[in-house]
């Protein structure tokens with residue numbers, strides 16, 4: 272599987288090589304993907320005065336260094352600055368438009384981008400205005416990208432913050448906007464101390480509304496969080512889910528043995544939204560080379576590759592692919608597998624998923640394989 276690339280495993284290949292193949296992104300935070308220059312310009316335009324620096328390169332480095340903290344809680348502190356500059360409609364439109372453009376330029380053909388509307392109401396915007404501004408921004412970004420010959424489709428996931436108690440309200444918002452580009456729901460924020468079952472009312476509402484949701488679980492807390500997310504809440508996908516590795520034991524002869532939860536996740540083909548660089552920054556993995564994705568891919572879990580927060584990790588989909596190639600020797604066949612896994616797992620109509628798989632992803636890889 273790992274033979275068909277450009278360069279030996281261990282060398283760091285040019286992310287450019289991975290830019291031309293079609294990619295699908297299921298886990299990317301809108302407020303974790305701003306261009307550093309945009310953060311600075313929006314701070315100036317909106318009177319936000321708490322940025323650590325107003326030099327673009329320095330600010331990019333600051334986000335990466337501050338997020339490189341070894342804990343999810345300190346990693347999340349960096350979002351005060353991105354959310355701080357996203358409190359006006361104009362700012363939200365701009366950030367969403369640039370997000371769609373940046374992803375399209377990186378060769379992403381379908382993206383689900385998530386954010387928590389409740390974080391953008393500090394200056395009086397309503398939740399509805401926030402959602403409408405973000406949707407307008409994505410539409411604009413898709414138009415601009417298409418004008419340059421880059422076709423991307425986007426869907427939005429609305430997050431509720433685990434430490435606030437607004438999940439039902441945000442779930443209701445997601446359902447109200449489901450015909451306007453919102454394709455699902457998620458809970459984000461600190462995991463330890465905030466189990467997914469705190470939001471059971473929201474998940475029950477979503478299930479009875481036939482709506483889709485994923486849950487951040489198995490990142491900063493272990494198997495109990497994953498189990499609750501799937502078996503009590505009914506999550507269709509797992510945000511990260513890497514700690515499922517704790518339920519896989521390697522025997523003395525090297526044979527992997529799956530516990531009942533790991534077997535369930537694999538048997539039911541529950542998608543894992545894996546974000547390698549982010550996991551190294553928050554301490555969920557020691558390094559890319561030792562990241563559980565190696566074993567999970569080998570065992571054929573429904574693994575997908577994602578960026579999480581492009582600003583905080585200084586990454587793109589292409590650079591995540593390049594890092595995985597360097598660490599595990601993955602080739603284009605593996606990247607096609609991750610990409611089709613992701614498209615199969617998208618919260619988009621079945622017909623449209625098939626269309627992207629058959630008419631975009633497969634021909635795209637066939638052209639370079």
Ligand SMILES: O=c1[nH]cnc2c1ncn2[C@@H]1O[C@H](CO)[C@@H](O)[C@H]1O
Pocket residue numbers: 300301302303343347350354385386387390430459460461487490549579580
């Ligand atoms: O990896 C993560 N785990 C949990 N929460 C996260 C992660 N990355 C970002 N956010 C949180 O999600 C909010 C909505 O986009 C962000 O504001 C951030 O607080």
Ligand SMILES: [Zn+2]
Pocket residue numbers: 298300459487510579
């Ligand atoms: Zn995330």
